[in-house]
Amino acid sequence: MLNIQSVDKVYPNGTRALDRVGLNVEQGEIVAVVGGSGCGKSTLLRLAAGLDQATRGCIELDGEIISAPHECVGMIFQEPRLLPWLTVAGNVGFGISHLPRAKREAIVGEVLLRVGLSDYAERWPRELSGGQAQRVAIARALAPRPKVLLLDEPFSALDAFTRASLHEHVLDLWRAFKPTLVLVTHDVEEAAYLADRVIVMRPRPGRISSVFDLDLKRPRDRYSPELEAAKRRILNALDQSLRERTAGDELVPAAAI
Amino acid sequence: MDAIQERDAASEAASPVTAAPAAKSRFGVRFALGLLLPIALGIAWEIGVAKGYLQARLMPPPSRIFKTLYDLAITGELWIHIGATLARVFAGFALGTIFGTLIGAVAGASRVSKDIVDPMLQGLRSVPSIAWVPLFILWLGIFEQSKIALIAVGCFFPVYLGVLGAISSVDRKTVEVGRIFRLSQFQLVRRILLPAILPAYVLSLRQGLGLGWMFVVAAEFMGASEGLGYLLTDGQQLGKADQIIAAILTFAVLGKITDGLLAAASKPFLTWQDAFAPKN
Ligand SMILES: Nc1ncnc2c1ncn2[C@@H]1O[C@H](COP(=O)(O)OP(=O)(O)OP(=O)(O)O)[C@@H](O)[C@H]1O
Ligand SMILES: [Mg+2]
Numbered sequence: 404m405l406n407i408q409s410v411d412k413v414y415p416n417g418t419r420a421l422d423r424v425g426l427n428v429e430q431g432e433i434v435a436v437v438g439g440s441g442c443g444k445s446t447l448l449r450l451a452a453g454l455d456q457a458t459r460g461c462i463e464l465d466g467e468i469i470s471a472p473h474e475c476v477g478m479i480f481q482e483p484r485l486l487p488w489l490t491v492a493g494n495v496g497f498g499i500s501h502l503p504r505a506k507r508e509a510i511v512g513e514v515l516l517r518v519g520l521s522d523y524a525e526r527w528p529r530e531l532s533g534g535q536a537q538r539v540a541i542a543r544a545l546a547p548r549p550k551v552l553l554l555d556e557p558f559s560a561l562d563a564f565t566r567a568s569l570h571e572h573v574l575d576l577w578r579a580f581k582p583t584l585v586l587v588t589h590d591v592e593e594a595a596y597l598a599d600r601v602i603v604m605r606p607r608p609g610r611i612s613s614v615f616d617l618d619l620k621r622p623r624d625r626y627s628p629e630l631e632a633a634k635r636r637i638l639n640a641l642d643q644s645l646r647e648r649t650a651g652d653e654l655v656p657a658a659a660i
Numbered sequence: 661m662d663a664i665q666e667r668d669a670a671s672e673a674a675s676p677v678t679a680a681p682a683a684k685s686r687f688g689v690r691f692a693l694g695l696l697l698p699i700a701l702g703i704a705w706e707i708g709v710a711k712g713y714l715q716a717r718l719m720p721p722p723s724r725i726f727k728t729l730y731d732l733a734i735t736g737e738l739w740i741h742i743g744a745t746l747a748r749v750f751a752g753f754a755l756g757t758i759f760g761t762l763i764g765a766v767a768g769a770s771r772v773s774k775d776i777v778d779p780m781l782q783g784l785r786s787v788p789s790i791a792w793v794p795l796f797i798l799w800l801g802i803f804e805q806s807k808i809a810l811i812a813v814g815c816f817f818p819v820y821l822g823v824l825g826a827i828s829s830v831d832r833k834t835v836e837v838g839r840i841f842r843l844s845q846f847q848l849v850r851r852i853l854l855p856a857i858l859p860a861y862v863l864s865l866r867q868g869l870g871l872g873w874m875f876v877v878a879a880e881f882m883g884a885s886e887g888l889g890y891l892l893t894d895g896q897q898l899g900k901a902d903q904i905i906a907a908i909l910t911f912a913v914l915g916k917i918t919d920g921l922l923a924a925a926s927k928p929f930l931t932w933q934d935a936f937a938p939k940n
Binding site for chain 1: 856931
């Protein structure tokens with residue numbers, strides 16, 4: 404469905420953020436992308452969202468080349484990016500303003516309920532905690548019911564409890580509508596718990612270093628031995644990808660590390 | 661259940677009631693504090709004149725000034741002057757604001773348009789505005805047009821700079837939110853750019869209005885038969901210091917009132933702001 408065909412991204416300042424990254428995401432699949440800081444995860448999502456252009460290669464959605472934001476693709480940024488001049492309800496309804504008012508309000512109410520912020524509809528963004536703001540951002544992305552949802556570390560600002568409950572929300576949603584999810588995360592446990600497939604990336608230049616297919620049954624148990632084993636394998640791969648980098652990095656002498 | 665809700669409702673209702681008078685009395689105290697110094701000075705001045713330490717002709721005491729103001733007001737003269745000056749300020753402010761906003765928006769729209777427009781305007785900005793007076797008189801005559809043109813020039817630059825600066829400081833990340841929801845160019849302007857620049861815009865309007873009040877005096881010095889600036893020159897020629905100070909006081913009050921009105925009119929649109937607000 405979402406077909407990333409060997410893309411390169413070189414930023415104008417010369418940073419090689421992605422180097423021949425290819426990935427084919429199936430309809431309704433949950434893919435997690437993990438990797439150290441600066442290995443191009445956000446860049447990859449921005450390309451898929453149509454916010455930025457690949458330097459080489461292309462990204463297709465159902466055979467259609469993505470060159471600008473697509474109506475079926477939603478994105479949750481690494482920061483909440485709420486519009487400070489709109490209330491929580493206004494922010495959540497921002498992407499569905501073309502719908503009639505009653506319909507819009509119903510959807511806003513429903514997604515706010517999902518993220519547990521029904522009582523906050525009339526608040527201003529400045530009156531929210533960081534985690535609440537991030538949940539509003541999640542609700543805003545959910546409101547138009549995107550077929551593909553790109554999530555850039557959406558849960559990293561949340562406490563463990565809220566994070567776990569949002570995992571369940573995302574899984575509920577996924578069961579209900581079967582959207583395709585691409586989730587960037589630092590959290591290996593999150594990746595293993597949610598994803599059908601985990602992509603491990605390595606930095607400088609950003610590349611895919613390994614891919615794990617997790618065919619664990621759903622609903623999953625966070626503490627099952629299979630999940631623990633998967634986590635360990637992913638962590639090992641991550642570790643190795645980071646070590647590769649330092650070994651191959653000529654700019655940093657070994658003595659300096 | 662009902663009892664709990666009622667109690668909640670009661671306590672919620674109670675808190676604003678106790679908060680409101682506190683806020684009001686704090687405002688009252690601050691207002692009184694602000695009046696303290698001018699009143700004390702006024703009394704000292706009054707006494708100084710009465711005892712003969714100060715010359716009443718050059719330094720008329722407050723009582724004389726208020727008498728002059730009162731006389732001007734009941735003869736209706738004061739209102740004519742205020743009306744003339746207000747009309748000039750508003751006409752000039754409106755013109756300056758319209759051009760400042762439009763040209764600022766054009767310059768902010770792209771780097772190329774900024775490179776074309778901005779250098780020339782920055783150059784013109786460094787011309788002391790009073791230097792335009794002879795030219796405007798030559799072009800537009802000594803009547804209203806040249807005065808309004810001068811005021812408009814004064815209002816133009818802060819508004820232009822404010823709009824341009826505000827547009828170029830809009831965060832790319834905020835604009836991306838609009839892009840991800842596929843706003844058209846027009847919607848992007850209306851739903852993202854305009855609200856984002858509004859606070860800075862209001863500030864630049866207030867600056868522009870302030871400059872408008874400064875320039876109206878210069879404009880009325882150019883020769884006017886009515887207006888507060890005329891009261892000033894007339895007072896100087898006839899040696900009426902009380903009339904000069906009365907006109908100055910009127911300027912202060914009008915400037916403050918129009919600025920307050922502008923601020924109050926914009927306030928409902930800016931309640932969302934998360935600005936640093938010092939307490940007390
Ligand atoms: N606009 C930009 N211009 C130039 N270089 C950039 C830009 N954005 C990102 N980079 C560089 O590209 C590389 C990848 O950045 P990216 O933001 O994709 O990393 P990331 O994997 O999302 O990291 P993190 O986990 O810290 O969010 C980094 O080296 C970064 O410095
Ligand atoms: Mg990132």
